[in-house]
Amino acid sequence: MIIKPSEQPGSHERHLLRKASNPLFPNAPTLDDDNLIDAQRLDHEALQTFNTEFRALLEETTSLTGNVESEVILQLKDRLDRAYESASSVGGDLSKTKDAIRKLLGFMMASVRRGAGADEHAHMELDQEEAARNAHFTLLDAPLVADLLHPESPIHPDELVPTLLSADKDELQLALQMFDEVQLLAILSQGAALLEQLQGEGVNVSIPQEKLAFMQGYAEFAGGLST
Template sequence: MIIKPSEHPGSHERHLLRKASNPLFPFAPTLDDDNLIDAQRLDHEALQTFNRDFHELLEETTSLAGNVESDVILQLKDRMDRAYESASSLGHDVSKTKDAIRKLLSFIMASVRRGAGTDMQAHQELDQEESAREAHFALLDAPLVADLLSPNSPIHPDELVPTLLSADKDELQVALQMFDEVQLLAILNQGAALLEQLQNEGVNVSLPQEKLAFIQGYAEFAGGL
């Protein structure tokens, strides 16, 4: 290979690196120059699109007048939340961009709180919303979670289980927080079937079996099974 993996890969390149020559994935690609260039191109296009959209969002937010309708504020807040999700899946170092989104969200939330006046119930609901947002943003710090939640995720639904069984345990533990009891049970059943099939084909599945056992333990600890 002539082309080298990126220092800060985006979601497409990360997923290519997960899948390359990985027997857990059906029709796993090889890691060659063509595949790597294609993944890097998709990540670059995603970065350009994000930069354009975020610049527009930034201009809209910073140009808000003193009296703005609540619907406009709430729409901007939702768009900021989605922008943070999108930024988390990008290549390159996006820490400054994510910090900027946090600051803009603080600005917007301050406006929403002012609009709530002395309504204590409204303020409590805003506190809960901000706590949930912080927890969600913390999950997005894990690249696997960011890739799964990306609006343009390269991870197809039928690749979810192979992806989880290919993750390191630290990232897997974070990602499992996304799933409810029913989903965890489905992941376990599909994972067991996949590993049995591969084992019958002569594939060494000792490492993914450890991951499946980890998922089983997590589900039991979470009270799901």
């Protein structure tokens, strides 16, 4: 190979690296120059699109006047939330961009709180919103979660289980928080069937079996919390 993997790959390149020569994936590709160039091109296009859209969003947000309708604020908050999701999936170091998004959201939330006055119920709802957003952003800092949540995720539905079984345990633990009990049971069932099939074909599945056991333990723990 002449082309080297990126130091900070985007979602397409990350998923190619997960799949390359990985027996957990059906028809796993080999890692060659053509595949790598194609994935890097898609990530570069995604980054360019994000930069263009974020500059427009930033200009729109920072040009707000003092008297803004609440509906406008809600729409901008939603767009900033989605911008953070996109920034987590594209390649490169966008830590400063993500910090800027957090600050803009903080300014908006402060403005909304001032508008709420002494309404304790409104402030409680805002506290819950901020806590949920912070938890969501923490999950997005895991590349696997960002890749799974992206609206145009390169991870196809039939690749979900192989992807989870290929993840390291730190990312896996975060990713599992995205699924409810029913979804977790389906993932475990599909994972067990996949590993049984591969083992029958002579594939060494000792490492993914450890991941499956970890997922089983998480599912039992999560189920215990919900009862």
